[in-house]
Amino acid sequence: MSALLLRDLRLALRAGGGFGLGLAFFLILVVLVPFSVGPQSALLSAIAPGVLWLGALLACLLSLDRLLALDYEDGTLDVLATAPLPLEAALAVKSLAHWITTGLPLVIAAPALGVLLNLPVAGFGWLVVSLLLGTPALSMIGCFGAALTVGIKRGGLLMSLLVLPLYVPTLIFGAEVARRGATGMDAQTPLVLLAGITLGTLALLPFAAAAALRMTIK
């Protein structure tokens, strides 16, 4: 399993691996927001948690089509399916690699972008905590969506349509944690629910993703 993780990380860092694409998208999207809503610092600071969360979610979505499609095309998934490693574990590891190369950089970059959006000082910690807790669920749900659509030619749009509704609970509670934290309210309830969603996702979706993938490569 560590071999698979290391291989995916190494591939992401090599040329054409797509590392940083999601991050660059996130940066540009958030930088564009002040241009589009105008230089009203009160309005920006009110929408900052929601914009940062939406940006992180879209950046995550953008990189999902590489998660399994490349391995499907070059026959790696066929061989992995016949390997001693359970397919469930392989997909969980691939989601982890996706999170490390996509989700984690977003978490780290988010505070810097919070400054651009005039995020209140109290909100920075909560923003990082909510993204840290929420983005693993985004990668795992995305892996499930990718497994469902991997056999379909140009299935990227279909995957987005399948995955975005599944992102809704994570987005609601994640953005709520960041918003309540930024406005000085108690954020414990949405934080606990966000953690619950993420843990439930990590526990169940590897099995769903593996079942979907077995159907695809059949």
Next chain:
Amino acid sequence: MTLRLTDVAVARGGVPVLSGVSFTLEAGSALVLRGPNGSGKTTLIRTIAGLQPPLSGHIEGAEERVAYAGHADGLKAMLSVAENLSFWAAVYGRRDIAPALAAYALTPLADRLAGSLSAGQKRRAGLARLMVTGRAIWTLDEPTVSLDREAVAMFADAVRAHLGAGGMALLATHIDLGLEAQMLDVTPLRADARQRHGASDEAFL
């Protein structure tokens, strides 16, 4: 240690392609599948490798013992040959890739990116992957495509060595490798394509 198929029927895209496939493969022996294009050789091999369930019949002795090599080589273009093989060796809980590199004359290419290899060199690296798995049953689908004559000889030697060590090989190929192998012509086993089992949903997926 035998691989036994009893009255196996297989389908592709919901359409049955072969039925009544029965054979026994003993340790140290090879079986070559013959038949025209579209006769179901690939589907049969994928079924034995466990990538899809048979429509009916039994496959004994294949569980967790098959190394599968399909039309695609499972190589990552941006990893070197050695990195690709080391990865697969680690997946199968093994480490030593030097014999596999040597058997296919890949040692000088070990540090080249797989994406920069020629088609035949890629195929050799893909075949070398079977050796690092340490699995007993090799299932090979058209293994000699894009190989030159010397590489075909390397491949035949590798299969012979594998059989000599008590392994088994199941090959779908049109080339005579000079192996002592049983032949199975799948042409007479063609299934009646009109018996469709759950055709609509499977064909859609």
